[in-house]
Amino acid sequence: NRKEFALILTDAQMPGLSGFDLVERIRTMPDLAYPTILMLSSARGLQDVTRSRKLGISVYLTKPIRRSALHSAIRTALRQPDRVKPAREAGSRKPRSSRTLRVLVAEDNLVNQKLAAHMLERVGHTPIVVGNGREAFAAMQNDKFDIILMDIQMPVVGGFEATRLIRELKAPTGKRTPIIALTARAMKGDREACLAAGMDGYVPKPIQSKKLMELIAELTGTSGQSAADAEVKPTTGDGDGVLDENALRATTGGNRELVGELAQLFLQELEPRMQEIASAIREGDAERLQFAAHALRGSAASLSAAQVTASAAALEAMARKGNLSKADSVFVCLEGELAGLTARLTILKREA
Template identity: 30%
Template sequence: MSRVDEERTGLEEGQLEESAEELYEHAPCGYISTRPDGLIIKVNQTFLSWTGYQREELLGRKRFYELLTMAGRIFHETHYAPLLRMQGFVRELRLELVCANQLTLPILINSVQKKDAAGTPLLNRTTIFNATERKLYERELLLARRKAEQEAQNKAALLATISHEIRNPLSALTAATRLLGMTPLSEKQEKYLRILAASSGSLLALVNDILDWSKIEAGKLSLEQRPFDPRELLIGIVNGLAARAEEKKLLLRADLDERLPARLLGDPVKLGQILTNLTSNAIKFTERGSVTLTLAVRAQHEGECSVDFRVSDTGIGIAPDQLATIFEEYTQASYDIGMKYGGTGLGLSISRKLLELHGSKMSVESVVGKGSTFSFELRLKTGEDVSTEVPRSAVPEQALRGLRVLLAEDSDVNTYVLTHWLERWGIAFDTVQNGRLAVEQVLKGGYDLVLMDLHMPGLNGYEATRTIRQQPDERLRQLPIIAISASAQLWQHGSVRQAGFTDFISKPFDTDVLFRMMALHTSRELPEPPESPEQEPARPRPEPLASATAPAPDFSLARLEQRADGDPQVRAALARLTLHELEQTRPALRSALAAGAPDKLEHLCQELEGTIRLLDADALAAALRRAKSLLASDKRPPARVQAVTFAVDWEMEALIEALAGIANQDF
């Protein structure tokens, strides 16, 4: 190599060495080297630029931990230094430096300990990253998270408010529809009633789906653990959906494994919701054939049982490329299916989320044009073979007869609907419109159960129940109090339980569910069936016209038939006389209530006593008793007067229509 080449090579090496030093000094991260005792022996310019220190201030003068905040110094002694000694390195530790201007700088550090051949520590090399932007980013993420959580809470509160505003009138609508179905109807009226019932049912299903999804999204759902009978659960679902299957001429059946335990421990409400969603979907998307619910025991261990749940149909099926999307919220298999069959597309998504709470997942098998099968497996503990609920089929209406119930409800329409059913079941009851009056009535004693609306003016249901539970009387602490509300926030069952409520039912409610709940919490036993035909039979009731499952009206024409002694002309004449009396008295009752004239009302009630006994008009008698009680009171809120007038007029109308059908018959 010539001298010129040697000089050029030496120059290039010098340039490279200088470039390496520049890279060290101006790297995008800080570098410091310390002795094992922490004394700083080398530092790059980047670190100095960040902190504002001069090189001579640090080298040989400062230990690394002296540059940290007080909390950082403690962390250095308790975590950083021991870790470095034990494992020879430390990665991704978050600390804060105190800069020359006394401001703090958030940093992330990685340290490596260098040792000699004998394993003696020589120095520590530390790489420092400026975490200012990262900290700002994390703060922005935290603020965004808090904002999202607040928006979710606001959305939940909005849904709760909307729910309350929708479900209250919807409760009255569905209840009035059912009550209307108990009255004599023409064929055209029955058709209109079916449309009304179907539309209100669809609206309720829509509201429930949206609210269920909001509960799951807000993480407010949790699983309960209580004994239930899986056979009873499945049969109840099949019975509840049988009418829809019959309308489409589908065979709906349940296939139960004989090895299925009599009692399982789990959450029957949420499990029932999953199975109901799947079965309802199967019926919706099946035009002919069958829908089958199967419960099969996959494995049994001591105290546990693995159960395979399957819902199969012979419906339209799902295309392979659509199987991945059907569990997404607000999504259906295709636009055409959504347009034809309707629905929110939330049912399967809700079911999937509920199964995730159980630690399980949904599987689906489907062939287009041949049908689908949805299945999942749950491992449930087995429970004792004891009855935990009172089946509706096992408790006749007279089982609640004689109960004393207090109803606290501020809505006159809801009060009327509820008291109608209480009267049907032979329950003695009082009504109040706010929590303060509810507490006063309960303290007077004598009630077997309280139905308490949560949202009332003044003292609400929560406060009223807490007040009752705080009384020294042990009987009041054990008194069954059932919460009633249309609010979506009632999925926060913890607050309901903490307030002291025994149970909860949401509006619009199923009267059968309310009946079972009241029977359960008052420990009403099933009366023994008659052993011989000589026992006095129950009073005959006419068959309802609109629905084969609706309860009979609260009057009977049996006595009128007996007086006619089988003569149709005499029966028609008696009906015309009674009809004339009711038609004459009806406007007089309205007038007495509107004028607030208790004496006139009492006189009219006395005139109607014979007619009420003739027709066994229990509901009209109860409505008149409430009217007399209201007029005897010093306080007569116009809304209460209007509600009582409506109740009396409703019962009078039912009797007039029934009698008119007999009086106008041709012979």
């Protein structure tokens, strides 16, 4: 009937015509003012979140939702000075100019902290780094961020729990800060688990700068062109498996000083980490071994140290299954591989 409404509240999943299809039809009526649209859904995924942004949906809420949170989201959305207009189709879209984003990085591994911060700074963003989920939650209580990079496996409070706490904290405001999961695991269903936990995207470790920046650009509506420009393509990799220096240089954008800093951080953490692994094996503590081996694997993978990465992954897998019968032999192999890697990293640190 061409009636205009200030607010439309619609469910995403309805028989016959879904909420997204409804919004698409509304957007084909150019003579209507753009109404504020709130979408409710019992399912959540990156595809739905991305589609909501493209259609100009002001708020995307996950059911069940408390009445107070819904009222707050409506008040916040109606206070916006301009109605959110849908994004143009890919063929005619003009990307927004890139802007500096404040990025909260929740990561306990020093090597990965340094590397993630460098990748973000290289394209003009401002990283704020915390070491666990509790610190991430505290940061969200006291500050504002455009997006969050959240490691899954962290001490004190893990990534899933931290995400749940952040979503509950921000639910009454109707504001949803995008959260990208970072994980060294490559298990089937991990991506789906991250999305179900309230995250908006998933990036496996070791982090590839181009993929990370493209996802950040997609979730924040900013241009990702500078990220592509900053990407350095690796040349033919080293074949010995100890350390792929070409891949490491590509990861760091050819920054020799950063390579030296990463080498220093890895070596700094190595002795206590190996002591933790040895102690866990000796005491038959699978949980401790899994955590320590996971941390070593993450650092080694970021440095492109294939042999150490593989051995640490083997220990992590044994610990996850609770079978440590072969852990001693893998540990001996790991010690030999680390001797070669340590020598190479010491040289890189000296040359930086």
